[in-house]
Amino acid sequence: MRDFLFIHIPKNAGQSMQQVLKPHDRCKHREYTTKACVYFNRMSADEFRSVFSFAFVRNPWDRQVSFYEFIRKTPTHSLHKDTVGLSFYEYIHTIFPYHPVVFEYQKGYTHSCDKQLVNFVGRFENIEEDFDFVCSKIGLKLQLPKINTTPHGHYREYYCEETQRMVGDAFIDDITTFGYDF
Helix, strand or coil: CCCEEEECCCCCCHHHHHHHHHHHCCCCCCCCCCCHHHHHHHCCHHHHHHCEEEEEECCHHHHHHHHHHHHHHCCCCCCHHHHCCCCHHHHHHHCCCCCCCCCCCCHHHHEECCEECCCEEEEHHHHHHHHHHHHHHHCCCCCCCCCCCCCCCCHHHHCCHHHHHHHHHHCHHHHHHHCCCC
């Protein structure tokens, strides 16, 4: 088995990956939801290069719907009381632009100064195939469980032209870096 470094970006099936990978994780620097640049600065260059590092990204429009529905269904979430009664349109106008976790670039987890630090960036949209690829690189045969899922309709159903543009403008860096479109 090869040592690995999983960069957990919120709302991209990270809880599922964390649960199935944790028993095999020998990285002494592990802190989940820490950006790759933090590990890069903590570890020696040789040590960082010796591990297989990876993250998973998600379409920014879909990710915002997932955040919205997750916050609404989770009474313990810090934004639950502010979001539970809001329509998606209201959420995008009032919560989305101002909360640092909801309004955080995925690229910031995987890149530093436009340089990709991780060896592999998988896609939520291809999660099974991309997770199988990760497992082949680290020498494990694992099944990815479904944990912390938030049931909701297709993300496009949530958007009007205005909210689609707002999220697109806000996440243009993620959209161009990872090749997403609405």
